[in-house]
Amino acid sequence: MSYPFPGTDGGACWVVVASLVPTALCLIIWKLWNMHNHSLRDMKCSLPLPPGSMGLPLLGESLHFVTMGANFYRKRLKSYGGVSKTNILGNPTILVLGAKNVRKILMGETSLVASYWPQSVRTLMGEGTVSHSEGPTHKTRRKSIVKAFNHAALSSYLLESQDIFRFYINRWCRQGTVLGFEECKKLSLRFACHVLIGFQISEKELGQLIELYAVFSDGLFSIPLKIPGSGFHKGMVAREKLMEKIGEFLDRRKEWSGPPDALTYMMKQSEEELSRKELKEVAMELLLTGHVTAGSAACSLLLYLGRNREVLDRVVEELRQHNMYDDVGGLTLEQLGQLKYVSNVVKEVVRIAPPVGGGFRKALKTFELDGYQVPKGWTVAFSIREAQEQSDIFPDGDKFDPDRWDDMTMEREHFFPFGAGRRVCVGKELGKLMLKIFVVELAINCRWNLLNEYPVIEEMPVPRPVDGLPAVFSSLQKLEI
Template sequence: MGFSALVASALCTFLLPLLLFLAAVRLWDLYCASGRDPSCPLPLPPGTMGLPFFGETLQMVLQRRKFLQMKRRKYGFIYKTHLFGRPTVRVMGAENVRHILLGEHRLVSVQWPASVRTILGSGCLSNLHNGQHKHRKKVIMQAFSRDALQHYVPVIQEEVSACLAQWLGAGPCLLVYPEVKRLMFRIAMRILLGFQPRQAGPDSEQQLVEAFEEMIRNLFSLPIDVPFSGLYRGLRARNIIHAKIEENIRAKMARKEPESGYKDALQLLMEHTQGNGEQLNMQELKESATELLFGGHETTASAATSLIAFLGLHHDVLQKVRKELQVKGLLSGPNQEKQLDMEVLEQLKYTGCVIKETLRLSPPVPGGFRIALKTLELNGYQIPKGWNVIYSICDTHDVADLFTDKDEFNPDRFMSPSPEDSSRFSFIPFGGGLRSCVGKEFAKVLLKIFTVELARSCDWQLLNGPPTMKTGPIVYPVDNLPAKFIGFSGQI
């Protein structure tokens, strides 16, 4: 073969595919730019749209925090990208986020990626709109009233105390994050669904925990339902969860009255449906129950794990928590094992500040998804109608001018005056506006009880030092936070 033939062969083999790829990328950029609304004089936000069809989804999924930090440094508080098959604008900063969250139903509406909508289902609270959302939220909120929370306190305390006793006998190394997830799963199953996972046996509980982990790993995936794809695996795991929940629903229907003496969230939903003379929609109930379990255990597990990490790294803060417990008669003596209640928990101001500071530095949910109902203007840019909008919780906390020494773990910053009172969109671990987290008061009570029991029962050492945190989609430690737990001596 002659030299010219070799050159031609090389061009066909390497150069032509490269040129075609570059042409495809250029056409993709032009296509994405054509989404700009010509009736609005403002430009699109800065940013890049990534590869054809895939956009920047793969980079975001693989790199998460590193990818997002790079974007923020390069483009600022508002930038465009292409994620999960949709043109998207990512927004951070208190004022920008306030504009989005207070524009619900007027400027924006909730719309999670297609994979999330498919796996969680159209009947769950996060996918409902307008009157349906308001109505369903009102029903569920009954399960998080102060009276209902009072019923939950002894159940939470019982589960946490039993779990910590096991940790103290676990030996020289315990992987904290998986253990906390199992604890929070049992609590959510008992309180939100009235289900007794211990009675079902350890194998059944472990199967459900593993199914949830598989479902959550694949919530944010490309919307391609073929064997072995992320969406396929997520749906398969969801079906296992739905089958177990349906068993529980049918048992409730046969039993009529709750065994626990209080009505859990699922019971309230069932009674509301039947009370209105509506036909009981099993699929919607299963979807609502799955969503409650997801919100009720994954996020609290993340926050509780971060609490253990921060208190393990800042012994002075742990000692201040213990001093507060001592003042309230909760640390030593005959009151050590006394039952907590809402009144006592509300008096633990510093402990509450420790939880707030944990949620500021390590919010379990990194942000939320919306869709622009019409072309809107934000800080000198346009967001075209139909584009996705992601508001970032973690970045908004990072850039808030309200907080000094942002990287420092300092619960005292929340003592007085409370920062969120003066600028409530600088601190948004539970979101905000009409779609703020329905279970936020439940989460606060659960985390406070967990902190109390942990502080008065255990001392611990983080075996790997400060953890590296990852988002997938909930924030968690890459190494599962190995630690050694010993009993607390009672001396501060």
């Protein structure tokens, strides 16, 4: 018998060869991956790429991004500073942290960057949504929906908003112990259905929508592979069911004779006639942004007010000063505008726990950030959460302190929980209004004890307590529903 190498055991040699070949292939693939990423830099620009890691071939650092959530940004900030490079969700990406840099990105719409979301988000949301439309289509749709959030429209939403909040607060007090996050999602989805879309739905249908949106939201930032059992595949299944449900609600909406809603305002002002598919996608987007982000912000209010009893006492004091504590009648915009401390509370909640923690853009041209190049065509991912929490103008940025807003003179440069520039959240005034009403109704009608004042917070896609925020509610007075 002959052996492949003189004086050696053939079997042992083949074991060595078999182990070396995969290792060599991995090294070659890794080298080619790094060469490919390096070639993506703009060679016409003398500035270097930011520091960072591009991760594994093809996958990049997508798994870390999806599993670590906000901690991914924090780790990058600690390791590489305010600007770094990576590869996530299939795209070479520049991560942008720090208030000055994030604001530059937000204000650079159409000049430096264009609106962009990962493929998983675009596919699940659909191209007919306002946030994903571009150019003239985006301008037209945004112009029409802005009318749904002007002073007159906001005034028309007040009474129904109060009724919804009181109904849920009363129910929480009757139940005693509730899961704050789950209840805030129900409250905000009911609010979105009635005030934004004009849907009148049953409690059973509300529960079905919440379950579908939970699966849908979990799939938004995922690897866009339709593998059965994956987050993206589950999200697509949930999307199909949501579109079917929303279609049913739209048909039923013709029979709804309640107060004006945002969708009605939008359709009256629209210069284009939306197809049924586009209308369903717009409704799905309004319901998503109107309850997922709003529910998260409402839950954060419960958490920080429950943890800081002295803040709630200050709210009560302000309401008494304006003769609003004992009057549970209809609020007006003018009354809410007088409540400076309530406004401070809302600002502080969305500063420390912004319901939308960040976003994505696409570089339209190569430009500079902190001495590094951001190459044309690369994705730009920015973090609002870290920018606001670690800004120099917010001493002790991780501390909940509504009083900090009394002396704030530069908030525009460092505070953008609803975005900024051309893509600023069109419903931000309604969002702030909803939170102010919620604070007032909580202060007037109930008290609550958190069973865990310092829960673990999962921050993607929105901040939410892992334990659901269990709390015990008790009524201060009999509510009139």
